[in-house]
Amino acid sequence: MQFLGLDIGSSSIKASVIDGETGVCLASATHPEVELQINAPRPGWAEQNPDTWWESTKEVVRLLHKSPVFNKDKIGGIGIAYQMHGLVAIDKNLIPVRPSIIWCDSRAVEIGEKAFAEIGKEKCLTHFLNSPGNFTASKIKWVKENEPETYNKIYKIMLPGDYIVLKLTGEIITTVSGLSEGIMWDFKENGLANILLRYYDIDTTSIPDIAPTFGLQGEITEKAARELGLTKGIPITYRAGDQPNNALSLNVLKPGEIAATAGTSGVVYGVSDEIKYDSLSRVNTFAHVNHSPENPRLGVLLCINGTGILNSWLKKITGIQSFNNMNSLAADVPVGSDGLTILPFGNGAERILQNKNIGSQILGIDLNRHTKGHIIRAAHEGIAFSFKYGVDIMEEIGIETNVIRAGNANMFLSPVFRETLAGITGAAIELYNTDGSIGAARGAGIGTAYYKSAKDAFANLNIVKTIRSEKNQKLDMAYQTWKSKLNANL
Numbered sequence: 365m366q367f368l369g370l371d372i373g374s375s376s377i378k379a380s381v382i383d384g385e386t387g388v389c390l391a392s393a394t395h396p397e398v399e400l401q402i403n404a405p406r407p408g409w410a411e412q413n414p415d416t417w418w419e420s421t422k423e424v425v426r427l428l429h430k431s432p433v434f435n436k437d438k439i440g441g442i443g444i445a446y447q448m449h450g451l452v453a454i455d456k457n458l459i460p461v462r463p464s465i466i467w468c469d470s471r472a473v474e475i476g477e478k479a480f481a482e483i484g485k486e487k488c489l490t491h492f493l494n495s496p497g498n499f500t501a502s503k504i505k506w507v508k509e510n511e512p513e514t515y516n517k518i519y520k521i522m523l524p525g526d527y528i529v530l531k532l533t534g535e536i537i538t539t540v541s542g543l544s545e546g547i548m549w550d551f552k553e554n555g556l557a558n559i560l561l562r563y564y565d566i567d568t569t570s571i572p573d574i575a576p577t578f579g580l581q582g583e584i585t586e587k588a589a590r591e592l593g594l595t596k597g598i599p600i601t602y603r604a605g606d607q608p609n610n611a612l613s614l615n616v617l618k619p620g621e622i623a624a625t626a627g628t629s630g631v632v633y634g635v636s637d638e639i640k641y642d643s644l645s646r647v648n649t650f651a652h653v654n655h656s657p658e659n660p661r662l663g664v665l666l667c668i669n670g671t672g673i674l675n676s677w678l679k680k681i682t683g684i685q686s687f688n689n690m691n692s693l694a695a696d697v698p699v700g701s702d703g704l705t706i707l708p709f710g711n712g713a714e715r716i717l718q719n720k721n722i723g724s725q726i727l728g729i730d731l732n733r734h735t736k737g738h739i740i741r742a743a744h745e746g747i748a749f750s751f752k753y754g755v756d757i758m759e760e761i762g763i764e765t766n767v768i769r770a771g772n773a774n775m776f777l778s779p780v781f782r783e784t785l786a787g788i789t790g791a792a793i794e795l796y797n798t799d800g801s802i803g804a805a806r807g808a809g810i811g812t813a814y815y816k817s818a819k820d821a822f823a824n825l826n827i828v829k830t831i832r833s834e835k836n837q838k839l840d841m842a843y844q845t846w847k848s849k850l851n852a853n854l
Contacts, residue, residue, distance in 0.1 A: 365440040365814060366390065368428075368598075369805030370421060372446040372528055373606065374412065374466055375399045375628050377420040379427075380801035381434055384814050387824035389802050391434050393427035395420045399676075403463065408470040408712060408721065411463035414452050417524065418531045425592045436594050442532070442584070443602035443808030445609035445800040446525030448545045451503040456519045458530060462511065465503045466524075468629070468669050470713035470721060472502035475509075477719065483563055485643070491552045493544075493662070495645035496560055498713060500546030505564040521570045525603050533582025533600055537575040544651040545605050551639070554657050577653050578602050578811040601811025604653045606800055607631050608663050612653050613803020614769040614796055615822040617661065622791075624768045626775030629711065630671030630747060632754060634664045634763040646716045646757050653807070654818070664763050666754040669711035670724055671747045672775050677710075678743055682736055687777065693737035694744050694780045700842035703728050704738045705849050706746035716754045722853040741780055748784035749846045755789050769794045772828045787833035788843050795829045 365384040371377065376399060380392040400420065403411045428434045449467040454460055465471070476496040480488055488495055496502050500523065508515045522530070523542045530536055543549040543556070548571065550557045561568055575581045581600040589596040604612065611623035611633045619637045624630075637660050641649050652663040675687070684690050709717065710724025726739065755765050768785075772795040775781045786793050806821045815821040 366435060366438040367805040367808040367814075368439050368442045369801040369803065369808060370442065370444050370528065371606065371800035371804060372417050372421070372444065372524055373800075374402060374447045374468070377417060377424045378799065378801040379424040380799070380805055381428060381439070382802060382805040384440065384809055387806070387821070391428050391431035392801065393424050395424040395427060402466070410466050410469040410712065412466055414460050414464050414524070414527050417528060421528060422591050425594065429593055439594065439598050440814060441599050441601040441808035441812040443804035443806070443811065444525050444528055444600065445604060445606050445804040446523065446528065448523075448605035448607060449499050450524045451500050451507070452522040452524060452527040453504070453507065453518045454520050454522060454527075455517045461517045462507070462514050464524065465506070468712040469503070470498055472506045473498045473713050473719045475505050476502040479560065479563055480645070483559060487559065489641045489643065489645070491550045491559060492547050492557055493551055493639065493641045493649035494547055496547050497645060497715065498719065501548050501557070501560055501564060501566070504566055508565070518570055520572055522572060523605075525605070526572060529581055529600055529603060532584050532588045534585050535582035536572045537581060538572040539575060539577045539603055541577050541604055541608055541651045541653060541655065543571070543574070549651065577604055578807065599812065602804060602807030604807065607633050607665055607667075608650065608653045609800055609803050609807065610771070611635065611663060612807055613771070613798045613800060615818065615825055616769060617652070617654050617818055620764065622765050622768050624751070624770045626671050626747065626770070626781070628671070628673045630668040630751060630775070632666040632751060632758065632765070632768070634758060634765070636662045636664055636763065640664055640761050640763065642757060642761050644718055646718060647754065647761070648715065664758060664761070666758055667715060668708070668750045668754060669714055670708040671750065673711050674706070674708045674724060674743050674747065675775060678740060684736070690740050691778050691780065694741040694778065697737045697741040699836070699838045700845075701738045701742035701745060702733055703730065704734050704742040705846050706739070706742040707846070707850055707853070708743065708746045708750055716757060717854060720854065725853070727849055744775070744778050744780040745784050745842060746846060747775060748781050748788060749843050751785055752788045752843060753847065753850070765789060765791050767792050767794060769796065771795070771799050772797055773799060782831050783833045784839065786831045787835055787839050790835060793831040794827050795831070796825060797828050798825065
């Protein structure tokens with residue numbers, strides 16, 4: 365049996381098919397080759413057309429058909445990972461009423477901060493484990509306040525993954541994990557976050573019904589099967605936001621385990637079996653994929669919006685042909701980049717900075733000394749330092765980071781980034797050959813009960829590389845310099 369995983373990102377859509385018996389990835393594809401467009405009608409805004417995700421989903425599955433080992437008749441289940449915190453609003457014809465307000469859009473920051481103050485910080489944190497912040501519920505409120513005609517057309521409110529399931533199955537459903545990421549779940553009451561939804565005057569009938577994270581979420585319709593070249597009736601058996609799914613893909617399911625990713629944004633994600641939240645809401649707590657009221661599994665998520673996107677931006681403006689070439693240039697520059705410092709925060713408001721948007725900054729340029737290599741190294745160090753800054757916050761609330769698991773991809777392909785991160789945190793970094801789409805495929809296998817347990821599903825997941833790096837004085841000095849320049853902007 366084969367399992368198909370779809371990863372609905374803001375940059376691209378990726379699909380992978382795995383062999384159920386061996387867990388081996390048989391084929392993968394990504395669409396488009398260039399990044400999906402993010403529209404910014406105003407500063408701080410970020411929108412995408414949900415149907416763009418669906419069109420790329422169709423294209424990426426068509427690409428899989430070119431693989432001789434892909435067999436549509438052997439697909440036993442489909443799993444879906446998706447960009448978190450986005451808002452998709454549809455009308456009664458199941459058509460989006462406006463572009464999706466995606467994860468890095470910061471227009472609702474003030475709305476969330478006002479709700480946090482007026483509902484009460486203690487009540488928000490004990491019920492939702494988070495400030496309403498700039499999450500999905502606050503984005504809905506923004507539409508209600510600023511686009512009332514559009515709001516009045518809304519039939520159902522969805523997350524990006526919910527919309528892809530709708531296109532595949534015709535079912536309008538969500539999950540507890542998804543609702544928690546939108547701050548629409550009350551952990552204390554084990555139900556919808558009625559306190560916040562009433563405060564925002566959001567009609568709870570617009571919230572989809574709830575399906576399990578693992579288990580039947582619908583079957584592919586004849587129309588969707590025709591468009592994808594798949595067999596009608598294939599079940600959707602798993603769905604999760606990209607970061608809980610990344611943790612799943614790395615077999616991070618137990619308390620004390622840590623997952624990280626450093627694509628467009630950077631994330632450190634720890635699992636806890638206890639209620640943990642940051643009083644300043646700089647990190648966030650959501651229901652993990654294996655959470656239940658009887659057996660709590662909470663994902664404590666540190667997100668840095670401006671990480672890999674800085675690296676991509678540098679590649680674009682410098683004209684360097686490949687990320688490998690960038691990595692080589694960075695490796696030729698000493699620790700500390702000869703006094704050049706980069707703050708990577710240039711992709712919207714940052715939760716770890718208490719929702720401030722300080723932009724990305726290049727500081728201390730010496731026009732007689734600094735080269736492209738210095739700028740690239742300073743960027744890679746700055747991204748690692750931002751992880752360290754966030755890890756310190758997580759440790760304040762009791763999440764230890766002795767070992768960090770990550771996919772062997774994106775920024776973790778940079779020796780400077782991963783060695784700096786290992787050196788400054790003191791954590792061992794374990795790299796694996798997996799990604800979100802492969803994780804979603806494994807999740808589908810768990811959801812169909814093909815695998816008896818998660819242990820069975822990840823029996824063949826092996827470490828590719830382990831990075832350990834001793835702390836050194838130069839690295840610590842570089843971090844303290846970076847931190848002082850960050851604090852000057854806060």
